[in-house]
Amino acid sequence: MxxxxxxxxxxxxxxxxxxxxxxxxxxxxxxxxxxxxxxxxxxxxxxxxxxxxxxxxxxxxxxxxxxxxxxxxxxxxxxxxxxxxxxxxxxxEKTNNLNIAGGHISTGLLESIKHPFNTNIYSSSDKDAFELAKRGAVDILTLDDPLIAYERDIDFTPIAYDYLVLISSPECEEIKNISDLNDLNFVNVTGSAQRLAWTTLRHYDINYNIRFKVNSQFDAFKMVRNSKNLHCFLNASYFKGNDILKFDTRHVISLVKVNEDKSEVDEFIDFLLNDGQEDIKNQGFTPI
Incomplete structure (x- = not known):
């Protein structure tokens, strides 16, 4: 194309x-x-x-x-x-608007919040958005998973909490205990907070098989729902599922200030941490 x-x-x-x-x-x-x-x-x-x-x-x-x-x-x-x-x-865009780029979950949240700022929001993967941020093409970087910031010792500001739910094929038996996850087949979403689920399963000595890798949570959801024996862990803010690993996969949705010389950047983040928290809650996330 x-x-x-x-x-x-x-x-x-x-x-x-x-x-x-x-x-x-x-x-x-x-x-x-x-x-x-x-x-x-x-x-x-x-x-x-x-x-x-x-x-x-x-x-x-x-x-x-x-x-x-x-x-x-x-x-x-x-x-x-x-x-x-x-x-x-x-x-x-050559205006004074705030240019924001980040993962699908975090940018989707920002697009859903009513605020008094003029923004241009670009939704991609955390990795692709980080590349834009490195080139100075955006004012704020949003992260679905703070791993990129952790790895590079970059300061970030948490604005909400999210966690992962288990999505299973319609024909699969109900998962009631962590031990029921043993030897199941999963779809992995590259660059997502799923790393927390894999770490948790290893912690509990659960064997798991990653059969497919995709770049989108929506692709993973579609693949699982159309199969007979697949599972995946997706963000609870967007998908309804089994919250068996709710407390083990809790993570922050965060922002990184890229253009610190622009006063609207601090004003926007301050709004999200105060007046915007009710909207964040209404969108299915846990407020800070």
Whole structure:
């Protein structure tokens, strides 16, 4: 797939132009996980919203959304498309807005919080966002897992707590005890806080088999739910599952100040640590 930027905020993908309306739809859907809620947010009908998505999928030749329970989430391809839009925004934005980049969980949280700041939020993996931060392309780096900061002795500010839940294939037997995890097959999400689950299993001398590795928690969820004998550990703030390792996998969602000369950076973080904590709680995270 070949991407080229066109106009203020549109992309040329294999000769077809995808404009700001599609970007708005994908960005909203990534937060609400509901076509109806996104349609209401964008002040259009659900029919128009759905048609916009279907038209884009028909032109692209692949699915960019998928049904999950009563909601709708972006596929890996949909997330990639949204990221391309967001990368372009970061490149062309020359205002005083706060440019923020980070993992899907932490940026999803920030996008859901009502605040008085003008922000551009780029969602990717912790690793990719860290590369942007090293180049000075963003003002704030958000981390789904503080490991990158720990490894490099970088100061970070916790803004919320999260933990991991066990997601299992529909046909699997219910897991009631940690010993029931012995010899099970798992999907590993690269760069996620899953490292805490693997450390815990080793601590309890539980043998586990990593059968697949993916880059997205949403890909892992889809893979597990469509299989007969797979499991994975995903963030409780986004997924409902078995909280058997709740206390062992508790971790912080954090921010790193990249541009310390910008006064809005400290103001934004201060807001999140005070007035924003109620919204953080409402989004399924544990406040600091």
């Amino acid at each position: 070949k991407f080229q930027s066109q106009g203020l905020i549109s992309l040329n993908i294999n000769g077809d132009i995808y404009d700001y309306k599609l970007y708005q739809s994908l960005e909203s859907l990534s937060r609400t996980r509901s076509q109806r809620k996104s349609a209401k947010e964008l002040n259009i009908s659900h029919t128009v919203f759905n048609r916009r998505i279907l038209k884009a999928e028909d032109k692209l030749g692949f699915k960019i959304t998928q049904k999950v329970g009563n909601g709708t989430i972006l596929t890996r391809e949909g997330l990639d498309l949204l990221e391309e839009f967001q990368k372009y925004i970061v490149k062309i």
